Amino acid sequence: MGRWRCGPCGLSVSPEHQAAARAAESAARRSYGKLVALLAxxxxxxxxxxxxxxxxxxxxxxxxxxGGVPANPEAWLLTVARRRLIDVTRRRVQEERTTAQxxxxxxxxxxxxxxxxxxxxxGLLFACAHPAIDAAVRAPLMLQAVLGFDAATIASxxxxxxxxxxxxLVRAKRRIREAGIALHVPAIDELQGRLDAVxxxxxxxxxxxxxxxxxxxxxxxxxxxxxxxxxxxxxxxxPGEPEALGLLALMLYTGARRLxxxxxxxxxxxxLAEQDPRCWDAAQIDExxxxxxxxxxxxxxxxxxxxxxxxxAHSVRRRGEALDWHAIEQLYAALAALTASPVVxxxxxxxxxxxxxxxxxxxxxxALLGDDRLAGYQPYWAARAELLARSARRxxxxxxxxxxxxxxxxxxxxxxxxxxxxxxxxxxxxxxERKA
Amino acid sequence: xxxLLMIHADPAGLQRLRDAERSTALSAYTAYTEAxxxxxxxxxxxxxxxxxxxxxxxxxxxxxxxxxxxYAETRExxxxxxxxxxxxxxxALAWAARCPGASHGAVEVRPVWSxxxx
Numbered sequence: 005m006g007r008w009r010c011g012p013c014g015l016s017v018s019p020e021h022q023a024a025a026r027a028a029e030s031a032a033r034r035s036y037g038k039l040v041a042l043l044a045x046x047x048x049x050x051x052x053x054x055x056x057x058x059x060x061x062x063x064x065x066x067x068x069x070x071g072g073v074p075a076n077p078e079a080w081l082l083t084v085a086r087r088r089l090i091d092v093t094r095r096r097v098q099e100e101r102t103t104a105q106x107x108x109x110x111x112x113x114x115x116x117x118x119x120x121x122x123x124x125x126x127g128l129l130f131a132c133a134h135p136a137i138d139a140a141v142r143a144p145l146m147l148q149a150v151l152g153f154d155a156a157t158i159a160s161x162x163x164x165x166x167x168x169x170x171x172x173l174v175r176a177k178r179r180i181r182e183a184g185i186a187l188h189v190p191a192i193d194e195l196q197g198r199l200d201a202v203x204x205x206x207x208x209x210x211x212x213x214x215x216x217x218x219x220x221x222x223x224x225x226x227x228x229x230x231x232x233x234x235x236x237x238x239x240x241x242x243p244g245e246p247e248a249l250g251l252l253a254l255m256l257y258t259g260a261r262r263l264x265x266x267x268x269x270x271x272x273x274x275x276l277a278e279q280d281p282r283c284w285d286a287a288q289i290d291e292x293x294x295x296x297x298x299x300x301x302x303x304x305x306x307x308x309x310x311x312x313x314x315x316x317a318h319s320v321r322r323r324g325e326a327l328d329w330h331a332i333e334q335l336y337a338a339l340a341a342l343t344a345s346p347v348v349x350x351x352x353x354x355x356x357x358x359x360x361x362x363x364x365x366x367x368x369x370x371a372l373l374g375d376d377r378l379a380g381y382q383p384y385w386a387a388r389a390e391l392l393a394r395s396a397r398r399x400x401x402x403x404x405x406x407x408x409x410x411x412x413x414x415x416x417x418x419x420x421x422x423x424x425x426x427x428x429x430x431x432x433x434x435x436x437e438r439k440a
Numbered sequence: 441x442x443x444l445l446m447i448h449a450d451p452a453g454l455q456r457l458r459d460a461e462r463s464t465a466l467s468a469y470t471a472y473t474e475a476x477x478x479x480x481x482x483x484x485x486x487x488x489x490x491x492x493x494x495x496x497x498x499x500x501x502x503x504x505x506x507x508x509x510x511y512a513e514t515r516e517x518x519x520x521x522x523x524x525x526x527x528x529x530x531x532a533l534a535w536a537a538r539c540p541g542a543s544h545g546a547v548e549v550r551p552v553w554s555x556x557x558x
Contacts, residue, residue: 163534164529164533168530407475409468409471410468410471410473410475410478410538411475415540415544419464
């Protein structure tokens with residue numbers, strides 16, 4: 005193996021230091037967000053905290069191979085980073101009125117004997133998803149501040165130029181510091197609305213990672229796993245919030261089907277209806293079912309619980325049961341009422357085709373045609389094509405397929421749509437039995 | 441803003457494909473071009489002949505030098521381009537990711553220097 009790069013600090017190390025480096029990496033994975041949150045909790049200076057922590061990791065890489073990994077790596081890293089932060093602040097003392105900040109820092113000098121550090125990560129998550137932060141940068145900011153992802157990796161996942169993503173992250177962190185966005189969990193009356201933003205951002209990160217179905221893109225796959233990890237964190241810290249549990253359940257349901265979406269060494273895309281339930285991860289689905297039930301007991305339904313319930317309805321196939329399309333259609337109707345999302349409307353139309361027939365579904369699909377938000381949304385055109393092909397308007401299907409193919413970025417899905425387009429336009433296609 | 445999407449790919453890749461696969465690959469480009477048209481962002485675009493058909497021209501000290509072949513010899517060649525007009529870089533990158541060339545080669549996205557800028 006060649007040289008190995010430490011994720012959080014970006015340092016390249018030689019093989020003999022790899023064991024200590026791995027210890028640092030594992031401490032980083034477990035503690036990165038916790039330490040950033042602690043370091044920035046009073047000063048709100050996330051960038052400064054990240055810099056100090058990167059230096060602490062660099063020091064660890066130099067010290068741990070010689071002196072051994074400390075008994076409490078977290079406390080060790082926090083002490084070194086905090087000392088570093090105090091140094092930097094002290095140097096600025098003359099030019100700025102930072103004395104107060106210095107006092108804040110020394111005031112919380114760490115007690116190395118204390119084994120468990122307080123977990124203030126949730127406060128950091130809420131700051132990252134604050135309404136004053138641009139919604140598009142909330143998920144990237146979380147991935148960086150809580151998990152230590154670098155800007156280039158985040159940029160690739162969100163399809164934004166790396167330089168642009170770097171600037172957006174810098175700007176967002178400056179905003180937190182200068183606009184005085186507190187790193188704390190909001191009071192109960194404000195919690196609900198703010199929690200939605202946190203959950204939305206986690207789901208956005210998950211959805212970006214989910215696009216890489218065959219798991220060949222390491223960065224994307226990691227992103228889905230890290231988002232799942234954030235979801236677990238929030239669910240663990242706020243177990244009384246049914247939507248936090250609902251989101252975790254939703255991610256587990258979809259994650260359980262990750263490998264079933266590909267056939268023939270990742271070459272072929274397999275749509276949900278054709279997936280072999282034996283390829284689903286049973287343990288993950290069981291965990292999701294338990295979470296969804298636990299969430300339901302709170303009696304406060306919400307977007308993520310409803311979406312998870314749709315997934316649950318699909319998962320009955322693993323017991324050989326037929327899908328209850330009426331239930332699925334009603335869940336999507338409830339979601340549509342709640343979110344007014346055109347994406348939900350597309351899914352509702354697809355379910356409606358099963359319960360009320362293709363023509364009823366096409367009425368809904370046609371009504372969405374002018375929605376700008378769907379003009380570039382591949383699944384709308386694919387669903388439209390599929391429904392048209394099964395209706396008396398079969399001649400319109402190829403144009404819709406063509407649009408879907410042109411909008412898809414995954415080559416396997418593109419090939420699937422191309423094949424579908426050919427199949428459904430063949431004169432002897434069995435699905436074409438309906439006549440006007 | 442206008443962006444030029446330049447598709448760099450190994451032309452041997454397409455030649456290696458079986459006939460059916462090649463026609464699938466080429467029809468993906470047709471669908472992509474149509475999607476750009478439907479979205480109203482397409483300003484132009486073409487597939488280029490392979491780089492061995494290129495001739496490179498330089499004028500030095502009043503003398504014209506002609507060279508058989510492309511300006512730069514690389515395995516991946518400029519195989520085609522799209523000129524698109526979209527609001528910002530994010531939108532341009534989203535279209536680049538959908539370009540079939542992005543999955544078998546690479547798509548370079550370059551903002552066009554507009555005449556009103558100095």
